[in-house]
Amino acid sequence: MSATSGSTSDTTRTRRRLATAGFHLGAGTLSALWLLPIALVLVTSVRTFDDIAANGLGGLPHSFTLDGFRQAWVDGGQQRALINSMLVTVPTVLATLALASMAAFALSRYELPLRRTLLLLMLGGNLLPPQILLIPVSRISETLGLYDTLYALIGVQIGFGVGFYVFVLYGFMRSIPVEIQQAAVIDGASPWQIYSRIVLPLTKPALAALSALSFTWIFNDLLWAITVLRTDSRMPITASLIGLQGQYVSMWNVIAAGSVIAAAPTVAVFLRFQRHFVAGLNLGAVK
Structure with a gap:
């Protein structure tokens, strides 16, 4: 045995x-x-154009140069495009999370009428395919006089992002024990004090994860940028890559350098908040 x-x-x-x-x-x-x-x-x-032309894209490199980055950064307009992307991304992330956190606080901590209906509407809005909204969004921005401005792109990103963030933060804030809020009310705290001094600090892990995710989504967006913007000098970096490819055509070293420049900020944010990405997978899972 x-x-x-x-x-x-x-x-x-x-x-x-x-x-x-x-x-x-x-x-x-x-x-x-x-x-x-x-x-x-x-x-x-980091290869030269002559090296790529002689040995092919898949060949072993026989050169090393950073001139492709200089051409993409200066001559290709990547510097200006990166600034545009940051001018759109940073305010949008801050504004969207601020609005979403306040809305989620009200919906999760107070018995508001039609609360579930509002949540379903916010979630349902994110389920709509963006392609069917391209023309309406473009016409609305023209009517408001915002077409071809960064303000239009910021407004669109906030409008389409706040619903999803509210839904996620709602689930996280619902998991915070109600006794904490009741103790604060007994001590004379106002709703704003409860939100800013108690609930918001406890929601920092969720906010950090959503900050990293929203930065990546907004910075890498191309669809809405080419929908509400027209002038090359206002394009973010993802849209400028299209122009870079048209400008340099077969100069693959410059195009590759521009792609690296465009990817660098999101990679840096991911490396900084990678543990929050993993934690963010479970956001809203606690009922």
Whole structure:
């Protein structure tokens, strides 16, 4: 019996080892395939045009230069485009989260009429495909005199983002014990004091995760930028990449350098808030 038991145990351990090795092999292969295009872009960005023309995009690099970054940054207008992106992204993230946190606080901590209906409307608005709203949004911005301005893009991003953030923050704030609020009311705290001094500090993990997510979404947006903007000097960096490709056509080192510049801010934000990204996957899960 003991010999049979030992043989079964060895077989189980062997199977587990094989399963673990297979998992790591598969995960490593998928990771390599995912990282390969990124590595190709990085290598291409530091090669010269003559090197790429002579050896091809997939060939081994025979040169190293940062001139592609200079051309993309100065001649290609990436500097101006990056400033435009930051002028849109930072105020939008701050304004959207401020509005969403106040709305979520009111909906989660007080018995407001039609509370569930409002939440469903906010969530339903985010389920609409943006393509069917392109023409209405463009016409509205023209009517308001905001077309081809960064204010129009900021307004659109706030309008389409606040509903989702309210829904997420609502679930997080609902998990905060009501006894904390009741104790603050007994001490004479006003609703604004409860929101700013008690609930908001407790919601910092959720706000940090949403800040990183919203920064990535807004900074990388292309659809709304080309819908409400027309002048090249006002385009954010994602839209400027299209112009960069048209300007330099086959100069892949410049185009790759522009792509690296465009990706750098979001990568930096992700690395800074990566643990909040993981925590953000569970936001709103607690009823």
